[in-house]
Amino acid sequence: MSSSVQPGAASPAPFPSGPIPSCRGRAVAVVGDDIDTDRIIPARFLKCVSFEALAAGAFADDRRELQGDHPFDRPQHQGAAILLVNRNFGCGSSREHAPQALMRWGIRALIGESFSEIFFGNCLVMGIPCLTASHADALALQQAIATDPAAEVVLELEALEVRLLGSVESPGERRWSLSLAQGPHRMLVTGQWDGTSQLVAQDEALRRTASRLPYLSSFVAGSS
Amino acid sequence: MSAGTLYDKVWELHRVAELPGGATQLFIGLHLIHEVTSPQAFSALRDLGLGVRHPERTVATVDHIVPTTSQARPFADPLAEEMLATLERNCAEHGITLHGLGSGRQGIVHVIAPELGLTQPGMTVACGDSHTSTHGAFGAIAFGIGTSQVRDVLASQSLAMNKLKVRRIRVEGALQSGVAAKDLILHIIRMLGVKAGVGYAYEFAGGTIEALSMEERMTLCNMAIEGGARCGYVNPDATTFAYLQGRPQAPVGEAWARAVDWWRSLASGAEAVFDDEVVFDAALIAPTVTWGITPAQGIGVNETVPTAAQLEPDERPIAEEAYRYMDLVPGAPIAGVPVDVCFIGSCTNGRLSDLRAAAAVAKGRQVAPGIKAFVVPGSEQVAAAAEAEGLDAVFRAAGFEWREPGCSMCLAMNPDRLEGRQISASSSNRNFKGRQGSASGRTLLMSPAMVAAAAVCGHVADVRDLLPATPAASPSPASPSR
Ligand code: SF4
Numbered sequence: 203m204s205s206s207v208q209p210g211a212a213s214p215a216p217f218p219s220g221p222i223p224s225c226r227g228r229a230v231a232v233v234g235d236d237i238d239t240d241r242i243i244p245a246r247f248l249k250c251v252s253f254e255a256l257a258a259g260a261f262a263d264d265r266r267e268l269q270g271d272h273p274f275d276r277p278q279h280q281g282a283a284i285l286l287v288n289r290n291f292g293c294g295s296s297r298e299h300a301p302q303a304l305m306r307w308g309i310r311a312l313i314g315e316s317f318s319e320i321f322f323g324n325c326l327v328m329g330i331p332c333l334t335a336s337h338a339d340a341l342a343l344q345q346a347i348a349t350d351p352a353a354e355v356v357l358e359l360e361a362l363e364v365r366l367l368g369s370v371e372s373p374g375e376r377r378w379s380l381s382l383a384q385g386p387h388r389m390l391v392t393g394q395w396d397g398t399s400q401l402v403a404q405d406e407a408l409r410r411t412a413s414r415l416p417y418l419s420s421f422v423a424g425s426s
Numbered sequence: 427m428s429a430g431t432l433y434d435k436v437w438e439l440h441r442v443a444e445l446p447g448g449a450t451q452l453f454i455g456l457h458l459i460h461e462v463t464s465p466q467a468f469s470a471l472r473d474l475g476l477g478v479r480h481p482e483r484t485v486a487t488v489d490h491i492v493p494t495t496s497q498a499r500p501f502a503d504p505l506a507e508e509m510l511a512t513l514e515r516n517c518a519e520h521g522i523t524l525h526g527l528g529s530g531r532q533g534i535v536h537v538i539a540p541e542l543g544l545t546q547p548g549m550t551v552a553c554g555d556s557h558t559s560t561h562g563a564f565g566a567i568a569f570g571i572g573t574s575q576v577r578d579v580l581a582s583q584s585l586a587m588n589k590l591k592v593r594r595i596r597v598e599g600a601l602q603s604g605v606a607a608k609d610l611i612l613h614i615i616r617m618l619g620v621k622a623g624v625g626y627a628y629e630f631a632g633g634t635i636e637a638l639s640m641e642e643r644m645t646l647c648n649m650a651i652e653g654g655a656r657c658g659y660v661n662p663d664a665t666t667f668a669y670l671q672g673r674p675q676a677p678v679g680e681a682w683a684r685a686v687d688w689w690r691s692l693a694s695g696a697e698a699v700f701d702d703e704v705v706f707d708a709a710l711i712a713p714t715v716t717w718g719i720t721p722a723q724g725i726g727v728n729e730t731v732p733t734a735a736q737l738e739p740d741e742r743p744i745a746e747e748a749y750r751y752m753d754l755v756p757g758a759p760i761a762g763v764p765v766d767v768c769f770i771g772s773c774t775n776g777r778l779s780d781l782r783a784a785a786a787v788a789k790g791r792q793v794a795p796g797i798k799a800f801v802v803p804g805s806e807q808v809a810a811a812a813e814a815e816g817l818d819a820v821f822r823a824a825g826f827e828w829r830e831p832g833c834s835m836c837l838a839m840n841p842d843r844l845e846g847r848q849i850s851a852s853s854s855n856r857n858f859k860g861r862q863g864s865a866s867g868r869t870l871l872m873s874p875a876m877v878a879a880a881a882v883c884g885h886v887a888d889v890r891d892l893l894p895a896t897p898a899a900s901p902s903p904a905s906p907s908r
Contacts, residue, residue, distance in 0.1 A: 401582035
């Protein structure tokens, strides 16, 4: 029996799948150290039957407080795919709802000075790379985006660098190098971060195993 | 390394592939799902553009959030209603059988799958619930999984797993009258601790285990997880086959005969090698009650709450925490501790034989004044069978409430919950802080008959004093020998 393929959820950019060699789009910066997962998604949003509606909960309390002036609400950042952060991003509760909310808002990669370990791991299993930049580079990137929010950012995962493509306002390309631990790096570029696809890929072996299970064939050994 | 055990044989048969990360891909023969851990998994599947690979090997029911008073739809709690509606939608969309409310087959997932004959020897069984170990009673290898693994099983009917070691827990001798399977497992966990099973599958074996009924074996395997073991099992035998024969999903005719032959061949043979073995003497086990905040903090009903000095140094910090939380006095007897709520039910002890044992104690007695006592059958089938033999009437006459099936106050995701500092006598499986719905609520785990005894006495009591022909025994705790 093969799996039936169904259309994916409607979304501006498809959710990550397979190898992730690069990521491209506009960027949005949420500035500050120690931004915890309670701020990324407040607890009341965890009462849900699916992660689908979590986008609205991303930074919900911060956004309400700033009344439309939070980076996630500013018109120039709508549709951004790369989130720029600072130190210890995603600390606190281990809720997988936090990266889920960011991904559903549109984020496909993060660049920051450092990430909480649990948050990093939760992102990894979703195929969302969390890359590290030096303090100076992180600030320079954020500054560049503040100056030119429409600039196209290209994150090359293989080469571990980020490029800022020139725009009409500021022509010329700039680039910064990034770092990522070897294991997660390999998993992301080879597509092995996605446990489900590894399992699904064993279609033939799954059939073979199923065919030798007596309880799937009226207990007639060897039939299929 | 273990060899020739049931675990080894079932593992080998279900192996699909070795994965790049070093884990083994294992085929899952039966996937059980419910409303709490499946919705996000179905969403994830949708996001990946994947379908359910074996909908015919996936079976759903609703148990955790269902109210046990009125089950009329929509539920009073809109979130509970949404969770059930979501499960219904997901099952309909993917062609998965859902044993819903009023179907005659609904109930706690670990009660209904055996009842329907879905759980069979030699299968791998997975469910997004840690007490999936219950199904090991049939000689299945059954374990609980997380939401992302639920997604993986839906998508591929398989899981990435690492092989466990196998510890044989051999119990010999006869249990005293009034001592139940619950006491046996509470005693084993008390003696081995809550972390001893980490990395192990537990094989329960020996004369005592062979003499247990299937429902008793389920109680035993249910709590293997509380001892840290991902799964526990009993080798299939004539008791297993007799239970299964004639169940709706059991094989029939010639297939039945072939099945029994195969099932027999799976049992750990005389030549089987185990990584470890522990032996217990059943005769030394008393009705057991927990006094603390982990299932290992248990004592015989006629013992006293241990003082810090009586405990191993590494057990003291959690004991100190338990003293503070439970407000029980170290050195004082556990018998006589007053209770507020008495709960009979759960996947550990919500089956017909459990209700019979409790009813035998309740019959002709009255729930003590001021105590709220209620019985929640594990499934609609259990409820119907109990009602057919008049157990509901026995309970009602004694002052117990008779409820609709569900998980109820085992984890209090429905309206059944402790309030404030209330203390419960509970036939469920977890006495963690806040487990029964109040952040400061307290739980004493015990057998269903012991819960009934607490209900009619108003405090923790030795059920053997309430049963006819009570053997007057008060043994010292039995230690395992290695
Ligand atoms: S009865 Fe309790 S332990 Fe069993 S499945 Fe329900 S909530 Fe889990």
